[in-house]
Amino acid sequence: MDTELLRLTGVRHGYGDRPVLEDVSLTLRAGDAVAVLGANGAGKSTLLRIAAGREEPDSGTVTLRGRPADEDDAAFRTDVACALGPGAHYPDLTVREHLLLVALAHRVPEAETRVAEALGEHRLADHAEQFPAALSAGLGQLLSLAATRVRPHTLLILDEPEAHLDAEARAALAARLAATAAGGGAVLLATHDPTLGERSGARPLELVDGRLRAAE
Template sequence: MLTDPAVRADSLLVGYGGEPVCASVTFTLEPGRAMALVGPNGSGKSTVLRAVLGLLEPAGGALEVLGSEVDERDGAFRAQVASVLDDDAWFPALTVAEHLVLTASGHGVPEPLAVVDGLLADFGLAGHRDVLPATLSSGQRRRLLLAAGFARPRRLLVLDEPEQRLDQRMRAALAARLQAETAAGGAVLLATHDPELLAAVADAAVLVGDDRSVVLDVPDAVHAIRAEPTR
């Protein structure tokens, strides 16, 4: 059973070329909890997520994921951390179902075909199982990427604005999945602009800003999102 924090950031600075893009962030995410990153577009939320995933070297401070320093090259790290970022990443020559089966099988999921059938149904993709991802709409591709995130074992799930291109019904279904994730002991770190998703899922939030980044309780985080400039 995981006893170390899923993520521990202490005065973490993130940026490019050694130049921070936001104020340092300090937070601890425990197993069975969800932490949201909030703030306007361009505030640095996605950059923090990329550092947590080992895709970007921190510019300062300390960062541990699952009790160790982050090393994206480490197979044990990759086996325990799943992510869905704000990009389209799939196997272009594989069908929707083949993509998910390969993801599940590659991570040792028992009975991957049954798992994939359930995900296709839950994410509204059952009618598109035999098509190539490039033929899907942008919303359908987003659902495929989210399904892939849930198709594999994980202790930490990192999501960058998972509500993008989802209708209200699918956002509610995603919230229910994330609630089940934390109830089962998994940890969730997500950047979001959706106050309803945050209120349903998160236990706390970090408001990421240029001058300072602060930990907020959920009602204050919801207020911060609703006060953001219209996008």
């Protein structure tokens, strides 16, 4: 598996006079998983938003399969699934309806079956008829992760996906990330939990002073 999926080259970004990313370059190929570590405010979330095509860098390039990363591009949306922080859930839809809408929007075959599987895998079956506002923080996080499960993707981009999850849910998440890479996909995540990266087989990188380096 040597197919290049995601490439960031010379990415620089800042807010006002505060630089956040300095000459960041990163390549993910099919089968790769990378865990980005770093202190709060180091720029991990900014890096992931740029990789996901949700924010443009001040300079540098971001490509997916050799094409500019653009969240509005249909091919990009088919390839990339993201969970970037607190979920933007549809407040008037139940958990089941939310997942079904995501699956149908991406024209997933047998959408109801896929949703049922995701509900079971993410321990949401007993909460399927609840609305997002009624969910705990942990269940809300599981809903965000389940939404990435019901849509097609080759590249999975997750920002602190372990937040609010118990040990059992973290172990299941690590297994899913490992399976994604083993199946020919790729994973890019930011995390404060090095163990999650280790269990998923992700290569650890640390973001320090706006630059990526091998984690110590």
